[in-house]
Amino acid sequence: MFFMEIIKVIYDEAGGMRFFTSLVTSGSLTACARKLQTSPATISRHLSRLESRIGTQLILRNTRHFGLSENGRIYYERALEILAAIDGLEEEISSNMHIARGVIGIGAPVELGRRVIAPFLEGFSAENPDLLVNLALASEGFYDTSDSLDVVLRLGVPDSPDAIVTRLASTVRVLCASPEYLAKRLPPISPGDLLKHDCLCLRRNKTMELMNRWLIGNTIKTEIITVEPRLSSTHAEIIHDWALSGQGIAYKLLSDVYQDLEQGRLVRIFPDLQGEKIDLYAVLPNKKYTQASVRAFLKDIKPFIKGSGFF
Missing domain, CATH: 3.40.190.290 (D-Maltodextrin-Binding Protein; domain 2)
Structure with missing residues (x-):
């Protein structure tokens, strides 16, 4: 019983960290409410409970300003590290089991996505039934870190200095x-x-x-x-x-x-x-850990595209 209580506390803490990092990246209570599909009042109550539990003000907010306090900045930076470690641990365990699970978001240029990536994902999804696959298409394949994608396929040299870049084919x-x-x-x-x-x-x-x-x-x-x-x-x-x-x-x-x-x-x-x-690149966000699902995607996409006008 004591062990289960400890686990519950850990997950409650992680949930609070995920909420707070989502709030900070959203930039406002209203934007976070839209992202989480709830009301600004609910977001405000969550933030107040988190600040009360920690015992310090994390966000400096009024009608004109929304920003991190010094303690909020420290909490945000440490939360990112802790959540990355938690995610990495879960993905490492999943990888050791050779199972891609969870959700993977993939971005690609429209024509490449429709003619090559979408047909590939039909088979990839069938081979990984525990994985939910999301495909996002943009005219030139340009995205940023706010698009919530795990891997972006890009034709031409990427201009993201902090990203992890892998050349797939030409x-x-x-x-x-x-x-x-x-x-x-x-x-x-x-x-x-x-x-x-x-x-x-x-x-x-x-x-x-x-x-x-x-x-x-x-x-x-x-x-x-x-x-x-x-x-x-x-x-x-x-x-x-x-x-x-x-x-x-x-x-x-x-x-x-x-x-x-x-x-x-x-x-x-x-x-x-x-x-x-023209080279085709896979661009990954700059994360310490790469999801097992992303590794599986990259491993399987390479041989598939070699017969699709790539070499």
Whole structure:
């Protein structure tokens, strides 16, 4: 009985720490209430009980200010360390049992996520029935630590200095168009002929920067062709759809179009040449412990994607 009481106290303390760290990262009582799907009054009562139990004010708050007291800062930093240790212990035990369990959140660019990651997760979920899998998709695969994801798949070098980064595979950009488009227009003979064709270009989200400088070549010679697009979009899948419907030539990742090339819906232009090489990275938050579920995901995703336009 005494041992069970001790366990209950430990879990109560951990619950208080999790509540407090969630409150601090949310930035306000109202934001925390939205995150936990409760009311600001309930959050305020939880905070008051926690401060009463500890015997000190943790949050300095009024109508204009919400910030940590000095004791609150100490409590927050130590709580993060303790919770990481608790999570690490639980994950280590789970890992030793070779069971991925709990919840895993995965982020990916939209087109990669739909065409490659989502099909992979169907089998991965079936092989790990104790694991709940969440897939979040963003236009360029950009997320931050507030997105509550355990691993983010990113095309191109990540710019998160504190993150744990693993390169999974590489792909290349290729020029492609539909058979219908090439039946209407003389196929380009050299890269310079692209200037005479209808081109489909991607734009950077938010900045609308036009990505119209297409590198094409081989190990001996490469050149950059600056095209003027007939159609452009910030969404990679729209570029893909336009290419399929015969609207022009697209400069696409091989991992996005490999099935269409294999099945003849698209034709690769200059098959002996290729565009820039793009690496696929797995980006993990800077945590001391890596979840068993994340380790299982990374182990299984590598061989799967090698047959999906990656090498």
